[in-house]
Amino acid sequence: xTGLPQMTVVEAxxxxxxxxGLLIPLGLPLLILLMHGMGGxxxxxxxxxxxxxxxxxxxxxxxxxxxxxxxMVNLPSFLAxxxxxxxxxxxxxxxxxxxALLLAQVLVNLGLATVGLVVALAVARLAFxxxxxxxxxxxxxxxxxxxxxxxxxxxxxAALAPSVNAAIAIGLVAFLGTMAAGGGFLPAEHLPGWLATxxxxxxxxxxxxxxxxxxxxxxxxxxxxxALAGVTVLAVSAAARLFRWE
Amino acid sequence: MPxxxxxxxxxxxxxxxxxxxxxxxxxxxxxFGIVGRNGAGKTxxxxxxxGLRTPDAGSITVAGLDPRADRxxxxxxxxxxxxxxxxxxxxxxxxxMWLYRSFYPDGADPGTLLAGLGLDGMRDTAFEDxxxxxxxxxxxxxxxxxxxxxxxxxELTTGLDPQSRRETWRLIENxxxxxxxxxxxxxxxxxxxxxxxxxxxxxxxxxxxxxxPAGLVERVGGEQRITFRCAQELDEPALRALPEVDSASSxxxxxxxxxxxxxxxxxxxxxxxxxxxxAGFRAEQxxxxxxxxxxxxxxxxGDTGVTEVxxxxxxx
Numbered sequence: 001x002t003g004l005p006q007m008t009v010v011e012a013x014x015x016x017x018x019x020x021g022l023l024i025p026l027g028l029p030l031l032i033l034l035m036h037g038m039g040g041x042x043x044x045x046x047x048x049x050x051x052x053x054x055x056x057x058x059x060x061x062x063x064x065x066x067x068x069x070x071x072m073v074n075l076p077s078f079l080a081x082x083x084x085x086x087x088x089x090x091x092x093x094x095x096x097x098x099x100a101l102l103l104a105q106v107l108v109n110l111g112l113a114t115v116g117l118v119v120a121l122a123v124a125r126l127a128f129x130x131x132x133x134x135x136x137x138x139x140x141x142x143x144x145x146x147x148x149x150x151x152x153x154x155x156x157x158a159a160l161a162p163s164v165n166a167a168i169a170i171g172l173v174a175f176l177g178t179m180a181a182g183g184g185f186l187p188a189e190h191l192p193g194w195l196a197t198x199x200x201x202x203x204x205x206x207x208x209x210x211x212x213x214x215x216x217x218x219x220x221x222x223x224x225x226x227a228l229a230g231v232t233v234l235a236v237s238a239a240a241r242l243f244r245w246e
Numbered sequence: 247m248p249x250x251x252x253x254x255x256x257x258x259x260x261x262x263x264x265x266x267x268x269x270x271x272x273x274x275x276x277x278f279g280i281v282g283r284n285g286a287g288k289t290x291x292x293x294x295x296x297g298l299r300t301p302d303a304g305s306i307t308v309a310g311l312d313p314r315a316d317r318x319x320x321x322x323x324x325x326x327x328x329x330x331x332x333x334x335x336x337x338x339x340x341x342x343m344w345l346y347r348s349f350y351p352d353g354a355d356p357g358t359l360l361a362g363l364g365l366d367g368m369r370d371t372a373f374e375d376x377x378x379x380x381x382x383x384x385x386x387x388x389x390x391x392x393x394x395x396x397x398x399x400x401e402l403t404t405g406l407d408p409q410s411r412r413e414t415w416r417l418i419e420n421x422x423x424x425x426x427x428x429x430x431x432x433x434x435x436x437x438x439x440x441x442x443x444x445x446x447x448x449x450x451x452x453x454x455x456x457x458x459p460a461g462l463v464e465r466v467g468g469e470q471r472i473t474f475r476c477a478q479e480l481d482e483p484a485l486r487a488l489p490e491v492d493s494a495s496s497x498x499x500x501x502x503x504x505x506x507x508x509x510x511x512x513x514x515x516x517x518x519x520x521x522x523x524x525a526g527f528r529a530e531q532x533x534x535x536x537x538x539x540x541x542x543x544x545x546x547x548g549d550t551g552v553t554e555v556x557x558x559x560x561x562x
Binding site for chain 2: 013017
């Protein structure tokens with residue numbers, strides 16, 4: 001695709017030069033990790049397969065948060081801004097495709113999320129003795145499918161939002177709403193049954209459940225993985241149909 | 247040989263007809279102007295030429311290509327500068343040029359282009375820190391970085407200060423001299439008069455004239471008026487005898503000569519022959535703006551249509 005490497009380099013520089021955008025996706029999950037870690041969730045819990053609450057709950061919550069914020073808030077706000085200022089329109093009269101810019105944005109935000117995950121895991125490991133997920137392959141798959149679903153929702157938000165502020169607002173509502181319903185704030189068993197069930201199949205809820213299962217040493221439920229894949233397919237195809245370049 | 251052929255173009259947005267039955271051709275190597283007030287359909291017309299919009303009716307050929315069907319090939323021969331297109335705020339001038347240059351297999355040298363546009367020292371300046379004029383010039387540079395055969399420039403000097411406008415005009419003339427066909431969308435009469443070989447005048451979506459700037463002026467009548475004062479005795483019959491002069495009258499102090507053709511030169515030469523030094527010598531002639539007024543019933547801008555000429559006959 002013409003210009004994709006150059007666009008990716010340029011988009012990475014844009015993210016790097018606007019560090020305010022890095023603070024929330026990288027800083028907030030880290031803060032949550034630190035709070036949980038220092039809050040003394042060290043004792044081993046039998047229902048978590050003998051893992052601590054920190055390992056089985058706090059870390060999956062924080063990792064899923066990173067993907068959710070980058071995918072559902074950062075990505076759509078960037079794209080909505082590009083549309084508003086005619087950056088996409090300008091590209092559409094060159095041999096480069098505006099789609100290449102979208103792809104470059106996704107790549108850069110995946111890189112950003114990866115940095116966030118690595119930093120969070122390193123802090124959790126070094127400061128709070130995090131144990132590795134018992135099902136490493138399933139954990140990786142949960143993160144990949146979770147990222148795909150949340151980035152797809154982010155693309156759909158970018159396609160629908162009429163303005164930059166609307167993109168940020170919709171993104172935040174999507175992130176906070178799915179996190180609340182998906183058991184990111186309160187454990188799912190404290191939520192009304194219908195809400196917990198619905199929340200389990202949101203991108204945040206399904207990714208969190210799958211990641212927790214992998215950490216504890218169980219294979220994730222097929223329904224959770226299917227929910228993530230289904231959201232990805234639906235949101236991407238809807239975004240592709242609805243996206244306006246100008 | 248035409249490089250752009252537009253025939254019976256029509257484009258409507260809902261009830262509003264933006265462009266209605268417009269036809270014109272642009273020849274290779276010329277600077278072709280599309281002029282009209284805001285909302286006359288200029289931008290819609292060039293957006294159809296650039297393949298950004300699908301016409302409701304009519305046909306367009308650009309360098310032998312159909313702008314919609316051959317979009318990808320068109321992009322490599324057509325450079326476009328659009329109105330109201332910004333770049334990411336933190337993107338630097340040099341990076342923007344590097345990025346846009348990478349879209350084309352063959353292209354211009356970014357350094358030469360930036361130097362030509364007076365942006366040489368701005369390579370490390372972010373887009374948000376450029377002045378409006380500098381942003382506009384960068385936008386022109388990006389339209390030219392693919393070394394296009396045809397460049398479409400929409401309102402290229404809007405928002406520029408007078409000196410930047412002149413520099414931009416020089417750049418456009420250099421671009422044409424290098425063999426590029428230029429389509430210039432403008433609502434500045436001085437700009438199109440200076441730059442364009444031919445003009446399409448649009449009004450309310452319709453083509454009302456297609457001619458050279460001089461041809462358009464001639465349509466509204468070639469009558470010219472010269473006024474001056476002189477203290478000395480004037481040989482009035484000799485002045486009237488000039489073929490260019492239709493009438494000459496004096497209110498005692500001020501002379502008014504009305505005529506056509508190269509009236510300015512004929513009168514100046516005759517006054518010089520009579521060794522008369524006129525004062526307050528002014529020549530008024532129909533301007534392109536008068537032509538526009540006559541064609542559309544409304545003025546394009548606030549120009550008075552008076553060209554001031556000093557005593558040596560040079561346009562000030």
